[in-house]
Amino acid sequence: MDRFLRLALPSLAVLAVLGAGVVGHAGVQTAGGSPWFQGSEACRDCHPAEHEVWLGTRHFASSRETHKNPLARKVLEAVGGDRNMKRNETCVLCHYTLEQEEAAARPTARSGPSCESCHGASSDWIAIHNDYGGPTATREAETPAHREARRRGAREAGMRWASMSYDLAANCLVCHGLAAPGLKAGTLAAMQVAGHPLSDFELVRYSQGSVRHRFYPPDLTTNASMDPAELSRLYVTGQAAALVAATGALGATADGAAEAVLAPWREAQQARVAHAREVLGALRGVPEAAALLGEPSEAHARALVDAIAGLDVEGQVGTLLPATADLK
Template identity: 35%
Template sequence: MIFGFTTGGAVASESDPTRIVGPNACAECHKQETEAWKGSHHFKTYREMPRNTKANQIAERMGVRRIRTESLCATCHYTVQQKDSQKKPIAGISCESCHSAGKDWVKVHSEFSGKTILFESKAEAAARWKLSESKGMIRPRSFYLLAKNCYGCHVVPEEDLVNKGGHPAGSAFELVSWSQGEVRHNTWHSKGRDNVPASAARKRMLYLVGLGVELETALRAVGKASARKLYAFEMARRADEARRELAAAAKAAPNVPEITKMVEFGHSAGLKLNNDGSLTAAADGVSKQLILITEKYDGSTMAGLDSLIPGPEKYKGTARKPDK
């Protein structure tokens, strides 16, 4: 799920299949990371989802004949590539699902300024990363963009899929516990020796930005809901829970006033139908505070959040240990 960003936040849209290069292009250099991916549900959905009874029941209710090829399912559950005017699912949720379609940036990202990794200077590396980002790459430090991608699917963006199809309204998703479990693939800087967990500072940023994006996403979803049915109820519940958790975070980290402002925006619009304008404005306000947080802070001054952040016992699955 890739997003088109404006000053008002983000709107979900399909990854452009013409710009997908596929996971093999990443696997050439990122072998340990690829092996971690192969042990995850993100990878396994490619084969398992079309055989899943519940998935097929949902597809039948929605009039979907082929789960892998119709965008209602493929947008979140597959990586789709276009070749010779034909779109083809080539993997489950893969590298470009999180880091964006790679056609414009993958060579810049991987060529070490035309040198080898040993001879590229720090200045050249910094320029290479900046150019990669300008061409659309979403790097691990881009907390807000990464979180938007995650929540774009883990909070279901389609009302009818829930109310008509019977699809769950979303996962019990939390960014630290899900990013540090089976999907963790932080092996590059250790040269494959260890799958390094996130630092305390990074976990604080993941936790805080994740909560903010949860609130933003739920507010937008309530605003777009058209029926007093399960989807609207679930999205309102998610928004309310995010507001309460952010209020606790604001008390725990009073030196980050942007958290309090997010809570204020979250309460500025009623969680009800036919209130799209106010809810969208509230979500835009949350979005702007999140961007400020990612620009001003690195997590090092947010130790007060530590007692709120899920520990390893809450991680979703087990992180892969690299081959020695």
């Protein structure tokens, strides 16, 4: 499994162990083991503005509401397992943050998708992120070289952040593409047949509305919107990630699920592939786009995202950008 997917769903390993009936799952999360989630409290004091934005999202509200939605019961019946959504091993993968106070603690669903669902489980990167050069060092006095090294270190320990990064976009699709690796195509398809939404996820529409938090220097009090050139690149990044995710989903094992169950899910993934191909096909003269279309791999998608960082793609995809009123 690719690195970002492991980081997005480190709990898969824990759940697999639980599912196999092995007790003492703390053992799989000891130091050096899979990173674990601390929860949004670990970020709130230093990032109050971002935390405030999160409180206004469905990601936050869902943990209080979605399990009471009548649809939840139908989906639970279709999937089987624990009848409590917050303990059901399938639902928790996407709907909750399984938080821990320490490596040996039991992971518990305490909130909906939160900071680390997108930025990566923080147990391995938080100390690097917060170290400006020793216990007495301050952020203001940090040298540029130390800052660079700190950011690189955090990234290597599993932190994700830049909106233009392929990893962040691909990570949204782990949940929003109904394509989570580790879940069988038959399970995902059965959820859909039971009425579970197959999100009509498009990165610009989903990331630039309620979810957007962009408090960057010099004005740390303004949640800045992107300009059309940035939005166009983000749109392409989202389609590159969608193509890879949906292609991967179509290749997942069906595990004997009935064709009638699989068909609608397959059609939805095929529609995603077709749309992404149309958009990326418009990037004529960009060899990385042609390479990705020829072979929809993560490596090719990353190469395309790197390549467009210096390109103006507004002419090709500008007309596809969602209207402000349509942002989620």
